[in-house]
Amino acid sequence: MDDFKIDEIEKKIDEAFQKVSSLEDLERLRIFYLGRKGVLSKLTGRLPKFSLEERRKMGIQINFLKQRIEDLLQDKEKQLKESLKSTQPIIDMGLPGITQPIGYMHPLTQVIEEICGIFIRMGFSVIEGPEIETEYNNFTALNIALEHPSRDVFDTFYLKVSSSNSKHQKLLLRSHTSPVQIRVMMKEKPPLAIVVPGKVYRPDAVDASHSFMFHQVEGFLVDREVKFSDLKGVLYKFAQSIFGENIKIRFRPHYFPFTEPSAEVDISCIICKGEGCSVCSKKGWLEILGCGMIHPQVLRNVGINPKVWKGFAFGMGVERITMLKYGINDIRLFFDNDLRFLEQF
């Protein structure tokens, strides 16, 4: 190697690079030329033997050579990597991805959590109450006279046992979540802002739109200055969160013994956007909940002075809202628990 010339080396470079067919070969070539004991290093090592003029000339040549080799190395590497890619085994992306099987939360639970979540963000707290209730809490305290037609909408399952304490009151399965209002207001001092999710029971024959067991979410707020306009604002925000920003909402006067003024709340039909269709019976509106200002008599019944405190309350059927939200047409599907149904949510 002692007598090799820079020109000679340069001539052989192209040939050497052409022969390279793998990244390993390329690395070997790099070491051969640019390694610590490689060709260029040796050339540089010999420089002191030459005159200053020759040294200068050769230095430039060596630098050019180095530059050229580095370029070639880079090009070849890129070329080899490209060709390597195309020869790797192909994964068929038509195959299913691999996961662990997961379970599904019941759609009613999901909607209950969504509803409660909205009110929690407004500052409400969640409280549950018993499903076995006294006649007093379910009716009397809520201003529903036991022998009055206003009670007829609350057909009720009675239990064969009666409560051992409190004057042997008749026990029943609560027909709405409103008795929890009574329980909370008897125990806690206002201000109060509560939502109550839970099961309720009414002896209805089961069909596509009736069930003897269903779910409600009750909400109420008691404070010194609470107004019907606040109820409207809160429920509008609620309807927007559940059904979308563009929903329209309407308050219609209604009667509930435990609120006054009372209202039923309609939303613009989510199917036809108010044009009128079969879902809304051509009305353009869908009823979603009942509400009102807590009746002063209810406040008096729990020992809260209605001259000082006011409140609003609302209650909604979770099944109805879920059915509207997802276009479910049969309430029985919720309790059939068919996985082909549950897995859709």
Place this chain on the structure above:
Amino acid sequence: MKFTYKWLKDFVDIEISPQKLAASLTLVGLEVISLEKVKEDFVFEVEITSNRTDLLSIIGIAREVAAIMGKKIRFKGYGKNYGFWDKQGFFRFNLKIENEDDCPLYTARIIRDVKIESSPDWLKERLLAIGIRPVNNIVDITNYVQVSLGQPLHAFDLDRIEGDLIWVRRAKDGERIITIDNRPFNLNSDILLIADARKPIAIAGIMGGKETEIGLETKNILLESAKFNAILIRRMRQRLGLTSESQYRFERDLDINNVIFASDYAVRLIKDYCKGRIVLSKKVGSCVSKKRSVIFNPENVLKVLGKSPSPSLIIRILKSLGFIVKNSQEKLKVEVPTFRKDIKEEIDLIEEVARLWGYDKIPLTLPYVRIFLKTDTYQKMLLRIRNILINQGVSEVINYSLLGNLTLKRLKIPSCDFVTIANPLSHQQEVLRPLLLPGLLFNVSKNIRYKEGVGFFEIGRVFLGIKENNFLGLVLCGKKVFLKDTGKTEDNFTILHLKGIIELILGNLGIKNFDFVDEQYPYLGNGLRIMILKEEIGYLGKVDSEVLINFDINKKDVFAAELNLDKLVKFIDLNRRYKSLPIYPGVRRDISLVIPENISLKEVLRRIEEEKFSLLKEIKIVDFYKGSPIPSGFRSVTLSCFYYSDIHTLTDIEVNHQHLELCNLLKKEFSVEIR
């Protein structure tokens, strides 16, 4: 309540279309359920809330319409009195009320020589339009007046009344009546009757008797208009199972002032359309109804609604609804018309103002919600449990809380402290569920037909005595089927899968001191009690094979568990403390051993822990195997031991010393063979 557009126009001028009227009625709280064109008229059906008895009449609805449109109510033929009350003529007849609590007012009109025939067409058409079948002119007129004015009337065939006497009294045990719809009723003292001198002739306020029914041969009639006790009518309806348009109205406590008003109107119509002459008008009881007033401070409208119409508009609205408004200083004294029994206090008037002013005029505001924050560990716990279960591939179900007795028999549970329903609608609703398992077994049975494996959980109440508790129920059946990169893999569910999920939940909730103890359950093949410290939290086990057959689950194992969440929540600890990460490298040593099957690994681990090896930070079972080449009666187990010191890097000598001791302990006490 049904009515027609033209019929309503008899009482009030209406200048808007039926469609616009329907929209206006809905917005003041008379929700129009349907509006149909019938011939030249429109039929409205309106939902009347149970507080508004006055709206069960066309005149009542006309009052609302008049208030909405600022009109005055008008009524043809109103105001004329027919016959002087209680003036004794040559005709003798007596009325008697046994108890004025049951019937505060009873009136009778005797009209002779009526001509019974078919009603005029306009009358028949109106009745047909609202779904009432025309019978004859007298009956049709009583029905027409009932719908127009809201007061039920009844006409008897006078010649079939025995003894010149009407007696309003409770029935005697054993008395019987056949009603005009041909149904026989055995009566007792819970039932109020209209009787003549010898027999019952009507069930008061509900339905007349067959015997005194108006027929084509009827010549003379007695027209009844009365007021009956609403609660009594309600109880009679419930006892007899007998309903009618009349009962529906009486049950809603009618206005006593309407009794004579309606009778007068009927008499006029009878004279016009049935000929006849009135010979006697009699009444017993009192028709005094006290005037009631409510003190009303208009400033409170703003406080309740958040916005208020002007005081003059408030007064105008109240007046339009028939209230008489008098000023007394800043407050108003509002006299309530007798037909508005629903108005009792100021808030009722505020609602009237809001309703007619329009709920849409009340703005949307947001309340200032003062913080009332309940920190609810229970809700936090539920969230964690649901998340874990879903991540484990278990799906949530919601089952009915009511079951049939038969279902509990299928579960082999001896009946004990079950809560039973007094008035079930079907045999599927007799008992409140004492556990979640039956519902979950139904879910498995239904779904396993088209799935190779299912896992379900339910969170809900169970009932024993009148105590209700929140429970978590869990079932696994069949196998988990999933893909690996080598293709399909199957994993048969066993009791260990269930144990794994429960341990995951308890661990996540920060519960350490739990244990599984053998226990007998009627519905489990081999059952285990889940204990936390000394308290029983629930069960887990393999469901008894006979029970599975009862639930139509064949040739499959089902593993089930239930946990009492109300008990569990007392033990949870959601606080976490950070432990510093290891500073020095630790040493992991595995022990592969062959151990007799009858030795419990739980005992082995307990014994090792008891020995308190100072450097042994963790020991766990990482593999187990049974079968060839392991001799029968033995199994192989791999224990992974992690040694660590937080003060220095461990040397081999230190680790070897403790590891050897550990191996010796296993050999000596559990006769294991270390491989």
